[in-house]
Amino acid sequence: MEGSYRKVSIHYVKGDATAPRTEGHAIITHICNDLGKWGRGFVLAISKRWKEPERQYKAWFTGNLRPQLGDVQFVTVTEALTVANIIGQHGVRSPRNKTAPAPVRYDSIREGLSLVADYAQEKSASIHMPRIGCGLAGGQWEEIEPIITGSVVSKGVEVFVYDLD
Incomplete structure (x- = not known):
């Protein structure tokens, strides 16, 4: 057989996404808003382990070339670990206002994941x-999962999705 084919997929694991269980280089990927606000959700777990992803994300919003939906910021936290801040959320939704439109932007997540x-x-x-x-x-996993398959797995990259125990 000419060449080799390695089937990759999305692997679902129990555990903490800030502590990848893998050998080699790992990229922790998450979604950020387009306002420069960092302080709720998964970002708190990132900031608990490393200060640099938050610092660089906030600094990204102070310059003239502010990030746009679909942009990605890659922050090296160790020699073998990078955090990818994907701008895939337009604004934020107050926890008190459940009727407001969800800030998730699926097309922006697709663009960002392709870059990742x-x-x-x-x-x-x-x-x-x-x-x-x-x-x-406020997104739906039934929408996100095919985006991951189409923009990451289709390129032969292994993906690990973590659910806390």
Whole structure:
């Protein structure tokens, strides 16, 4: 057989997405809003482990070229670990206002994940995440999962989705 084919998929694991269980380079991927607000949800777990992703995310919003939906910021936290801040949420929704439209932006998540997949290919890395876009962003996993399959798994990159125990 010419060449080799390695089937990749989304792996669902119990545990903490900030502590990837893998060898080699890992990219922790999560969704951020387009306002520069950091302080609720999964970002708290990231900030508990490393200060740099939050610091760089906030700094990203102070310049003239502010991030747009679909942009990704790659923050190196160790030699073998990168955090990918994907701008995939337009604004924020107050926890008191459940009737407001969900801030999730599926097309922006698709764009961002495609960039993360390209980066993962360059680094021979795997991607690790919680169920992105489904918490504060208000998205549905039934919408997100096919986006991950189409923009990451289809490029031959392993994905690990973590659910807390």
